[in-house]
Amino acid sequence: MMRKLLLTFNTISIFSTSSLVVSCQKAEAHDQTKITLSAIKTELALVPIINPKQTVTEFMFEDAIYRALETDDFRGTPNDNELVFTYYSNGVITDWKDLSLTERIAKTDRVELEITAGREAKHFLDKTPRIFTTLYKEEVASLEDIKLIYDLNDLKALPEKELQHYFELKNKTIFFNNRHVIFTKTPTAVTISAVDTSDRYKGTLTIKL
Numbered sequence: 394m395m396r397k398l399l400l401t402f403n404t405i406s407i408f409s410t411s412s413l414v415v416s417c418q419k420a421e422a423h424d425q426t427k428i429t430l431s432a433i434k435t436e437l438a439l440v441p442i443i444n445p446k447q448t449v450t451e452f453m454f455e456d457a458i459y460r461a462l463e464t465d466d467f468r469g470t471p472n473d474n475e476l477v478f479t480y481y482s483n484g485v486i487t488d489w490k491d492l493s494l495t496e497r498i499a500k501t502d503r504v505e506l507e508i509t510a511g512r513e514a515k516h517f518l519d520k521t522p523r524i525f526t527t528l529y530k531e532e533v534a535s536l537e538d539i540k541l542i543y544d545l546n547d548l549k550a551l552p553e554k555e556l557q558h559y560f561e562l563k564n565k566t567i568f569f570n571n572r573h574v575i576f577t578k579t580p581t582a583v584t585i586s587a588v589d590t591s592d593r594y595k596g597t598l599t600i601k602l
Contacts, residue, residue, distance in 0.1 A: 427518035428462070430508055437461060437524055441531030442494070443592050449492040449501055449528060451478075457528055458508065460592070465570045467516050475514045481505040481523065494530060501528045536574070536585055536598040539567070549602050553578040560585075568593060 442449065442457045455471040455478055462469070469475050480489050482505065492501040504527070509520035542563045551559055556576040557569050569576075573591040577584045582601050587594040 427510070427514070427516060428464075429518050430510060430521045431519040433508075433521045433524065435524070437521075437526050440526055440528055442528045443531055443533060447493065447495045449494050451489040451491070454489075454492065454504065454528065458526070462517075463568070464516075468572060469516065474511050475517055477509040477511050479507045479509065481507070492528065494528065499530055503527050533591070533595045534593060535596045536587055536594050537596055539594075539598070541567070541598075543600070545600075545602060548578075548583050548600065556583060 437458065440457050440461045442453065443460075446453075452471050455476070458478075459469040459471065459473075459476070480487050484505075492504070494501050503525045505523065505525055507521055507523050510517035541560060543560065547559065548556070553576060556578065557571075557574075560569055561567060569585070571588070573588055573593050575586045575588060577586070580602070582599050584600075585598045587596055
């Protein structure tokens with residue numbers, strides 16, 4: 394969905410189906426190699442976390458935010474120090490408090506926070522307004538269960554190297570890049586296979602031509 398590490402955003406749209414992804418648009422102002430955090434308003438209100446333990450630590454929470462802000466070229470972690478998180482309680486800065494997320498609890502309590510680009514950040518700019526974020530449990534999506542939009546005639550005509558771009562254009566809520574899936578094409582089929590290390594997808598989908 395994101396084509397290269399996207400320039401600054403005027404708007405961010407986060408879609409939540411099998412995974413949470415961010416769609417960015419090119420802006421004219423600011424550093425055009427960075428994502429502008431001030432564009433985020435309610436887009437991080439509900440963020441998925443994969444296979445959580447009963448206690449969500451600060452690192453786990455922040456890693457879920459990095460995952461939600463993933464682009465084709467960048468998947469950060471808290472160890473990258475690209476983002477600085479400031480937590481609030483009733484408008485007052487506070488220390489992090491672990492969250493609960495169990496079989497009976499599908500969502501965490503809301504977290505009030507502000508996210509600022511780190512001083513040496515290479516991919517982010519500016520800071521968010523004060524926002525509220527809730528984590529919810531999400532399973533890794535099976536490719537066989539995903540409903541994709543495509544035209545068989547298009548798939549027959551397209552070369553293998555253009556398939557990722559095609560599927561992302563047709564399906565605005567998917568995040569198919571080479572960190573997550575591999576496309577292969579033969580005269581009789583297109584196959585989409587999850588990369589072993591993907592935290593978004595699993596399995597294989599074969600489309601007969």
